[in-house]
Amino acid sequence: MDYIKLINCMRCGMCLPTCPTYKETFLETASPRGRVALLRKLREGDLDQSDRLLTYLSFCLDCQACATACPCGVNAGELVAEFTCERKEGKRMGFMEDMVLRKLLPHPERLETFMVPIRFYQRMGLQRLVRTLGILKMFPKPLERMEGLLPDLPEKPLRRVIKEDMQARGETRGTIGFFLGCVMSLIFSEASRATINLLTVLGYRVITPKNQVCCGAPHMLAGDKEGLKTTARKNVDIFSRPDLDFIVTDCGGCGAELKKYSHYLEDASSVLFSSKVRDISQVLAMHADELKLLLKPLLLKMTFHDSCHIAHSQGIRKEPRDLIRLVPGLTYIELENADACCGSGGTYNIEKSEMADLILHRKLDTIRATGADAVVTGNPGCLLQLKKGLMDHLPQVKIMHLTELLAKSMNT
Numbered sequence: 001m002d003y004i005k006l007i008n009c010m011r012c013g014m015c016l017p018t019c020p021t022y023k024e025t026f027l028e029t030a031s032p033r034g035r036v037a038l039l040r041k042l043r044e045g046d047l048d049q050s051d052r053l054l055t056y057l058s059f060c061l062d063c064q065a066c067a068t069a070c071p072c073g074v075n076a077g078e079l080v081a082e083f084t085c086e087r088k089e090g091k092r093m094g095f096m097e098d099m100v101l102r103k104l105l106p107h108p109e110r111l112e113t114f115m116v117p118i119r120f121y122q123r124m125g126l127q128r129l130v131r132t133l134g135i136l137k138m139f140p141k142p143l144e145r146m147e148g149l150l151p152d153l154p155e156k157p158l159r160r161v162i163k164e165d166m167q168a169r170g171e172t173r174g175t176i177g178f179f180l181g182c183v184m185s186l187i188f189s190e191a192s193r194a195t196i197n198l199l200t201v202l203g204y205r206v207i208t209p210k211n212q213v214c215c216g217a218p219h220m221l222a223g224d225k226e227g228l229k230t231t232a233r234k235n236v237d238i239f240s241r242p243d244l245d246f247i248v249t250d251c252g253g254c255g256a257e258l259k260k261y262s263h264y265l266e267d268a269s270s271v272l273f274s275s276k277v278r279d280i281s282q283v284l285a286m287h288a289d290e291l292k293l294l295l296k297p298l299l300l301k302m303t304f305h306d307s308c309h310i311a312h313s314q315g316i317r318k319e320p321r322d323l324i325r326l327v328p329g330l331t332y333i334e335l336e337n338a339d340a341c342c343g344s345g346g347t348y349n350i351e352k353s354e355m356a357d358l359i360l361h362r363k364l365d366t367i368r369a370t371g372a373d374a375v376v377t378g379n380p381g382c383l384l385q386l387k388k389g390l391m392d393h394l395p396q397v398k399i400m401h402l403t404e405l406l407a408k409s410m411n412t
């Protein structure tokens with residue numbers, strides 16, 4: 001880790017009110033400023049790498065809200081993530097980590113096979129039974145949390161059924177490589193189907209390579225830099241076709257990671273790859289005038305939650321809002337602190353469930369205050385977290401991906 005990044009913090013505290021864990025605890029050790037100070041003291045040899053210190057650092061969600069607020073360009077979340085990677089470098093991985101990060105995630109077909117029993121569990125009505133009887137309370141907490149977050153799975157993962165090469169409707173204006181995130185394919189396949197449909201309607205040929213692999217975000221979260229570089233290399237090679245104008249994703253977390261490939265791999269092909277990556281909202285916003293003509297009225301009161309990976313990591317805020325406002329008849333209500341984290345954070349909502357719930361409830365309170373019928377967002381992690389939160393506490397409020405909203409308006 002670059003020492004300069006640590007000493008850039010001038011301890012002004014401007015990041016504190018934006019940090020979800022500080023807002024819940026008011027503890028300096030749970031703030032970005034405190035985390036940077038701990039890393040600096042560690043680096044300077046004034047602190048040992050104790051369990052207590054690692055616990056303090058582990059509460060960071062890597063939401064990057066502090067980076068947006070910091071006038072000195074300090075990114076506490078990224079520094080904590082870098083520290084985790086350095087700490088784990090060269091160390092032997094645990095069995096479960098090795099299974100998930102090396103044996104499962106880089107192989108989409110294995111991931112799909114892994115989901116088969118879960119789909120069976122839902123289709124046979126076992127999930128309803130288990131939830132009604134409260135059986136999961138007898139199982140370890142992480143398992144109970146994971147099950148609770150699980151929405152209805154689609155019939156088949158989108159990767160299995162989607163055509164690899166979808167021609168543009170009408171005249172072709174360009175070619176897009178579509179990065180279909182694992183969670184989007186396995187769980188939110190309708191949203192990604194809507195994404196591809198919107199792009200073809202707007203005149204793009206869409207290529208979705210079936211052999212693409214996980215973006216590497218889970219590897220980064222777990223501190224597995226080697227695994228991350230391997231998946232990044234594979235994706236860069238798969239998408240290195242000169243005919244691609246853009247590489248588009250509708251998964252905020254994947255987009256943030258794909259844009260960083262050039263930093264990880266540092267070669268010409270990865271620089272070209274990252275320069276072509278766009279969040280779906282960026283491409284759709286380029287064609288707002290045409291899109292507007294295709295949309296039909298929806299009488300909905302709608303609000304928008306900024307995914308951390310889209311707003312803070314990629315700096316995209318205007319495009320999704322402009323697109324929502326295109327829908328005729330829709331009333332848009334801005335959410336207070338729309339870019340505050342929802343508490344999802346990869347597996348944070350499973351590992352740090354109490355803190356994640358506090359953060360989620362703060363978000364739900366702001367959604368309740370809008371009186372909206374539905375919330376739009378652009379990242380599967382947020383969709384999972386908010387879907388569960390809304391189902392438990394605000395069941396009248398629906399949640400959907402941005403492209404689902406636009407597709408709904410197009411097909412009404």
Ligand code: SF4
Binds near residue numbers: 066073
């Ligand atoms: S991280 Fe940035 S905003 Fe926070 S205290 Fe340091 S300089 Fe100030």
Ligand code: SF4
Binds near residue numbers: 021063077
């Ligand atoms: S990344 Fe998020 S949780 Fe971590 S220190 Fe920054 S604001 Fe706080």
